[in-house]
Amino acid sequence: MNPGLIDDVFPPEARARLEELADLHVPFPLKEFTSPQADEALARAEVLLTGWGCPRIDGALLERAPELRAVIHAAGTVKTFLAPAAYERGIVVSSAAEANAVPVAEFTLAAIIMGAKRAFPLAQLFRARRTHRTAADLDRQHWLGTHGLTVGVVGASRIGRRVIELLRVIDAEVLLYDPYVSAAEAEQLGVTSAALDTLVATSDVVTVHAPDTPETRGMLDARRIALMRPGTLLVNTARGPLVDTVALTEHLVSGRLDAVLDVTDPEPLPAGHPLWELPNVFLTPHLAGAQGNEVGRLGTLAVDELERYAHGAPFAHPVRLADLGRIA
Structure with missing residues (x-):
């Protein structure tokens, strides 16, 4: 090493x-x-x-x-x-x-809580205007908050399972997409199994925890990203290639979606990429794992x-x- x-x-x-x-x-x-x-x-x-x-x-x-x-x-x-x-x-x-999963899951929970409260765009408005009365500047239809969230977990990996455990602290309803998890195991995890299309279309937050394999690469493609409701928060602490960056960028630029991205494709993004400047996007340098x-x-x-x-x-x-x- x-x-x-x-x-x-x-x-x-x-x-x-x-x-x-x-x-x-x-x-x-x-x-x-x-x-x-x-x-x-x-x-x-x-x-x-x-x-x-x-x-x-x-x-x-x-x-x-x-x-x-x-x-x-x-x-x-x-x-x-x-x-x-x-x-x-x-x-x-x-x-x-397994040990590396601990900080990634903690980071994910923090991202979900901060993202659901729209802390990232509000912080930018607060910094620019120096007044706390910034909430009115955001589309009320896109407002989330943490109470009663529906969180869609993509992948019951080590990290995904830890995220599911941590989500109990905010009393979220958890949907899970993982083709390797049986109905009995989903019940043990306290989640509801869902097809991926259903998950992305009905979740307030979609958090990605699948591995990067030929089967998962591009699994959140343009069609599935379009299925997400306005105001949906996408959190990716897994691997960038699981998400279609071009398609996601379109929905983030329009303000229809929010995102917390610890990984991207490519990684890092080019210097002139629009995601660097968007108030509804929080980019971190692949730091969710152990530091x-x-x-x-x-x-x-x-x-x-x-x-x-x-x-x-x-x-x-x-x-x-x-x-x-x-x-x-």
Whole structure:
């Protein structure tokens, strides 16, 4: 992983546990797999503890790591660096995506509350006019507020499920679109299953939590965006390509919809793109995931997984080959 992250990912308590559990390669960590030092470490490594910035782990690298039995990723997705060859070798894989889901869900709830109260356009009006009597300048038909919201959750991913839990604090009615969730499971989650067209057409807020796969790319296309009612708030903390940026821009420029976008397509948007200037759009630089002191959760989870491995127990957060096609 990137050496500059090590103290954030493994705060003192987690680092101390790590040193008790394992014989660490020194100096720790590697940032590449090409040097003689990397060759020496790979030749005897039983576990690779990886993080942001990990180089590609493919068949050629695995040939240099004959003792490797596990990859524990102290970050979110493993799909960006881990080849299926690892699974073919029988290597077990774990990820800290569950820990990374916590701040994303918290950010999403904050975005829903602030967006539903139209805090972002009102803040711009307040700054420009220096008077709090700005509500009259907004279309009353587009006013939301948080009481009795219908929130459509697109994807019962780790993050989507946490968002569903957090939404209980505002007593929202939650619609869920996820083709992998059964009616019984939806009932357990306390949500109402809905077709995606129905969800976008009847929700006050649409929040996106699906992975970026060939099946989900462009799922919120021009037709579905047009189905959203005037005043609908779109929150995207998942991946930019899930939403048709051109179609969304048209509805945001007209003021028909509002949006909180932590991700876009492309990312970042070109300097002259109209979304930069719109009062009804709040853009953030892909920061919903773990930042600052939140990053330590990832390392703590990874050390927990290493402890399970050391004691012969299965991972609590495994990443299985069969699931790679439908997870982030």
